[in-house]
Amino acid sequence: MCGIVGYVGDKQAADFLLEGLSKLEYRGYDSAGIAVYDGSKIRVEKCVGRLAALRDKIKDNVPQGSIGIGHTRWATHGRPSDTNAHPHTDCSGDFVVVHNGIIENYLTLKEDLIEKGHVFKSETDTEVVAHLLEEVYNGDFEESVREVLRRIEGSYSLVFMCRQHPDELICTKQDNPLVIGLGDGENFIASDIPAIINRTRRTYILNDGEMAVVRKDSIKITNRKGEPVTKKVFEVNWNAEAAEKGGFEHFMLKEIHEQPKAVRDTMSQRIAKDGKRIVMDELKWNADYLNNFHKIYIVACGTAYHAGLVGKYYIEKLARIPVEVDIASEFRYRDPIIDENTMLIVVSQSGETSDTLAALKESKRRGAKTLALTNVVGSSIAREADQVLYTWAGPEIAVASTKAYTTQLILFFMLSLYMAEIKGTQTEERVAELVAKLQQIPAQISETLSDVEPIKTFAKQYGFNEDVFYIGRSLDWDVALEGALKLKEISYIHAEAYAAGELKHGTLALIVEGVPVIALATQKSVYEKTLSNIKEVKARDAVVIGIATEGDDELGKYVDHVMKVPETDELLTPILAVVPLQLLAYFAAITRGCDVDKPRNLAKSVTVE
Ligand code: F6R
Numbered sequence: 001m002c003g004i005v006g007y008v009g010d011k012q013a014a015d016f017l018l019e020g021l022s023k024l025e026y027r028g029y030d031s032a033g034i035a036v037y038d039g040s041k042i043r044v045e046k047c048v049g050r051l052a053a054l055r056d057k058i059k060d061n062v063p064q065g066s067i068g069i070g071h072t073r074w075a076t077h078g079r080p081s082d083t084n085a086h087p088h089t090d091c092s093g094d095f096v097v098v099h100n101g102i103i104e105n106y107l108t109l110k111e112d113l114i115e116k117g118h119v120f121k122s123e124t125d126t127e128v129v130a131h132l133l134e135e136v137y138n139g140d141f142e143e144s145v146r147e148v149l150r151r152i153e154g155s156y157s158l159v160f161m162c163r164q165h166p167d168e169l170i171c172t173k174q175d176n177p178l179v180i181g182l183g184d185g186e187n188f189i190a191s192d193i194p195a196i197i198n199r200t201r202r203t204y205i206l207n208d209g210e211m212a213v214v215r216k217d218s219i220k221i222t223n224r225k226g227e228p229v230t231k232k233v234f235e236v237n238w239n240a241e242a243a244e245k246g247g248f249e250h251f252m253l254k255e256i257h258e259q260p261k262a263v264r265d266t267m268s269q270r271i272a273k274d275g276k277r278i279v280m281d282e283l284k285w286n287a288d289y290l291n292n293f294h295k296i297y298i299v300a301c302g303t304a305y306h307a308g309l310v311g312k313y314y315i316e317k318l319a320r321i322p323v324e325v326d327i328a329s330e331f332r333y334r335d336p337i338i339d340e341n342t343m344l345i346v347v348s349q350s351g352e353t354s355d356t357l358a359a360l361k362e363s364k365r366r367g368a369k370t371l372a373l374t375n376v377v378g379s380s381i382a383r384e385a386d387q388v389l390y391t392w393a394g395p396e397i398a399v400a401s402t403k404a405y406t407t408q409l410i411l412f413f414m415l416s417l418y419m420a421e422i423k424g425t426q427t428e429e430r431v432a433e434l435v436a437k438l439q440q441i442p443a444q445i446s447e448t449l450s451d452v453e454p455i456k457t458f459a460k461q462y463g464f465n466e467d468v469f470y471i472g473r474s475l476d477w478d479v480a481l482e483g484a485l486k487l488k489e490i491s492y493i494h495a496e497a498y499a500a501g502e503l504k505h506g507t508l509a510l511i512v513e514g515v516p517v518i519a520l521a522t523q524k525s526v527y528e529k530t531l532s533n534i535k536e537v538k539a540r541d542a543v544v545i546g547i548a549t550e551g552d553d554e555l556g557k558y559v560d561h562v563m564k565v566p567e568t569d570e571l572l573t574p575i576l577a578v579v580p581l582q583l584l585a586y587f588a589a590i591t592r593g594c595d596v597d598k599p600r601n602l603a604k605s606v607t608v609e
Helices: 013-023 051-058 106-115 127-136 141-151 240-244 251-257 259-267 287-291 302-319 354-365 380-384 403-423 428-449 453-462 475-491 500-505 524-538 573-591
Strands: 003-008 031-037 042-048 067-073 095-103 154-162 169-174 179-182 187-190 202-205 211-214 219-222 295-300 323-327 342-348 369-374 387-390 467-472 494-499 516-520 543-549 561-565
Touching: 003 013, 003 095, 003 154, 003 169, 013 031, 013 051, 013 067, 013 187, 031 051, 031 095, 042 051, 067 095, 067 154, 095 127, 106 127, 127 141, 127 154, 141 154, 141 169, 141 211, 187 211, 251 259, 251 573, 259 403, 259 428, 287 403, 295 302, 295 354, 302 323, 302 342, 302 403, 302 475, 342 354, 354 369, 354 380, 369 380, 369 403, 403 428, 403 573, 428 573, 453 561, 453 573, 467 475, 467 500, 467 524, 475 494, 475 516, 475 573, 494 500, 500 524, 516 524, 516 573, 524 543, 543 573, 561 573
Parallel strands: 295 323, 295 342, 342 369, 369 387, 467 494, 467 516, 516 543, 543 561
Antiparallel strands: 003 067, 003 187, 031 042, 031 067, 095 154, 154 169, 169 211, 179 187, 179 202, 211 219
């Protein structure tokens, strides 16, 4: 996720560009840049760090001109640095581009362009777009951009500038947001409404495949084929704060709803063209090397630790390598048995969690080979680990982690399938079947999110005032742990998760009339066993809310309410089953009037031991 802006009008472009970017920093803030046409050339100013660093850099010499583009970055390809910051230019500096998204075929395009003599300055996927435009440019800016779009694959919102056409910007989008703000003798472009809301409330929201040529007094919108598109003006009636949250009441709810896109981004570039295998080009360990690992530790904290529990299940089930999962603050002091055939996987959204970082360093010191699963490019954990796989979930602002968890599960699943192929532990058919199921997950999460009203009603109806129990077996237990953590941290309700079969060994004493129990029963292999445990709590008059998969007509007979998630392979159900639990926690917290995005006593990134 990055933030992009554009301006064309009679005023100084830099004023809007800097103002707009400041409203988009929630989309990324590891570097920033602007490009402004000064009457003879396009001047680009960019640097690593937050927007304040850019402001400081140009404060005595702000680029002058009334057309320009800008960018605030959340690194995906290439670490945060001055050269990797946007805007990016071609060899001549005549073509300038800002981009939000991922160009999936950039390596092939880059090789080809290098062969044709183009010289690249950055490690980004975006720079190929500028060189490609230079390569195909035929004097017709619009037609040349269209040609570029025919050749690139991936997700993007893009804004182009060209020195030879100094009165227009061209923008387009595919799977990433882009809006045009309609001014009086000026027009604005932005990733998101907060950037323009102080200037205008009249907007066009671009759809995938649409392209706009934006001048100060006209906007021409066409579709992929170049046919004109007539758009209705969308009047924004949110206030600036709501706009930043995309119209959602809280960042947490926004991030829950971002999950279909986030998991799609995690998958992008990691599924082979034939759709049957996983590719992990970024993993520089070759097959022989990967085959040598006979033990894996997964180490993390909190939600990332819960993702690790699912990761263990995936790796053991699919790649048949023994895995131990540890809480980082315990692992580092427990004298773990590690040698050079041990792989240590650390999981961290922020990449800055102090205990996880310390565990990583300790394991390296003992000779383990280390792999980080993280969301933040260039974070301390990403830099320290031998290998990194990024979740590409975009910035997570709410303290309670949601999209980081689901993207971590996706990444673990893909890694397990990838290792399974190398180790020959699954048939080609089984791998292809699971990859096909995996690709349905974004749409299935959207389906789960399409009607949140029943979950809101449960949260209100039960009030969840004192203790809530979450039970499940196998992967359902892992998800139960995450569901209970969500409820605890944002609603301050005491919640505990138990392996359903373990209740009778003590905890069942706490189950009395009216105690809410959230029972997950999505795992077919242990379904009957789970059902018996549900009957045990029902017999003690607990109020049971069951989580089942579509097509399960049985569970409803034994519980008070059922929430259903779409049918998939049982390995993948955690990614769907966690969604209603996130929503339940969210609505319970709202019902109790809690500050959802900033729960008491907690911080987003725990950089102390
Ligand atoms: C809970 C939550 C925390 C984090 C934990 C690790 O919602 O967000 O439990 O998961 O502090 O953080 P990262 O993943 O940044 O290492």
